[in-house]
Amino acid sequence: MAELINPSPVVHERKATRRRRTPSHPDNAEEREPIDSLEVFEHIRDITDPEHPYTLEQLNVVTEEQVEVDDAAGTVKVQFTPTVEHCSMATLIGLCIRVKLLRALPPRFKADILLSPGSHASEAAVNKQLSDKERVAAALENPNLTQARLPAACCCT
């Protein structure tokens, strides 16, 4: 087996989260609930890290505070923090987050997936790659990537 990039990551507890909003009244049940940062976080917190049998939340790669949602504008911004700043898995982690959001959110949402500022040696290059939709589209069509890496890394229950 190949050497691990971060052999002993710090593992955190899964946090209990709470809705800040009260549920909508029954008389306006027709009204669409706006999507908020907690809902987006719920979609990505249990993604399995590509290298460890832990979730991105347990490794503090993603936190609810680093998810910004503007429902009206249809934008989502997720910042993530790899466990080590030379992590070669950063692009794959970002791709997993993007794929999960592509599948989970209504298509009108435009997602920006970025490294937390200062969290990675090649921050600009990774961010550029993750924002290039042509590269993302080609990666998702690539059978080697989708069969071998993405399901294992992106699947979450």
Place this chain on the structure above:
Amino acid sequence: MGGPAGSLEELQCLTGHTDRVWQVSWSPSGDMLASCGGDRTVRIWRRDPGAQPERWLCAAILDDTHTRTIRSACWSPCGRYLATASFDRTTAVWQHAGGVWEVVAMLEGHESEVKEVAWNPNGGLLATCSRDKSVWLWEVQPGQEYEVVDVKHGHSQDVKTVRWHPQGEVLVSASYDDSIKLWVEEDDEWVCAQTLAGPGVGHTSTVWEVAFDAAGQRMVSCSDDCTLRVWSCRKEAGQQRWHLLSTLSGYHDRTIFSVDWSRQGLIASGCADNAIRIFGEGGAGDDSSAAEPSGSGVGSFAMLCKREQAHPLDINCVRWHPTDPGLLASAGDDCCIKLWRWRPDAC
């Protein structure tokens, strides 16, 4: 004061693709429109001759050839052939006769996704570009044979697009490495004559597309840096030299994937913020520069129209019709192609 403003009227939404549409391409005479995308098909659309107002219908679906996304489709100047570039690393050449479409050549050689294919104006050369960072030039031989005449490795990253100058002696490539390169033929070899890049001049992120004006004296480029840049050409010691004429910033909110320049001088842009914008050359209130010689351009461009939510998702391509002034086609992530009519406001 800019030129007269106007609006885009939606004529028709062409549905049928089952995945994102990456590109649309008008045939040289404008009687057909080809579209291609993530569903690995090309659709050929024709105008219904009987319908008034005009309607376009799907006349053919070309499938079972490419095994991955078809990123680009380009008509030969004679209109009898269509070349398609795919993420499956190949470029196919289709011939149509009597309503039947047939693959007559498969161009193989790129190591990864082919992103764009472009026929030169006399139909004798094809250029392709790829994720593998290279630009290939193919010469059309008798009997639909295509011979590789040059492979250029000037870019340091994916080459997103190639486009020929309308007179054909210059090939332009644009890349994920933020640069635009101009290639000319010298003694049977294509050499990089100029690179448009760098602080204060070039784009600061991926350059997605370029388009020339009708005369070939100016070129516009669009980028992930949310700007359009207009470049103008001067002859210096017998050589074309391109200079930055104008940067159009502050108009677009996300990546600009596509730009096209109409024969009437209108620039259309297709953006990931779902809007189509139309720009025209200003200068109406700028009488002091009225003596500017024609063709060199004063370089002041104004936005004439912003059509919000032209598609409900990203717009990947905009193309002006070659002969019908003001007819524009657009393609989007919503699997749709839309036809628009530019209507200038009466002054």
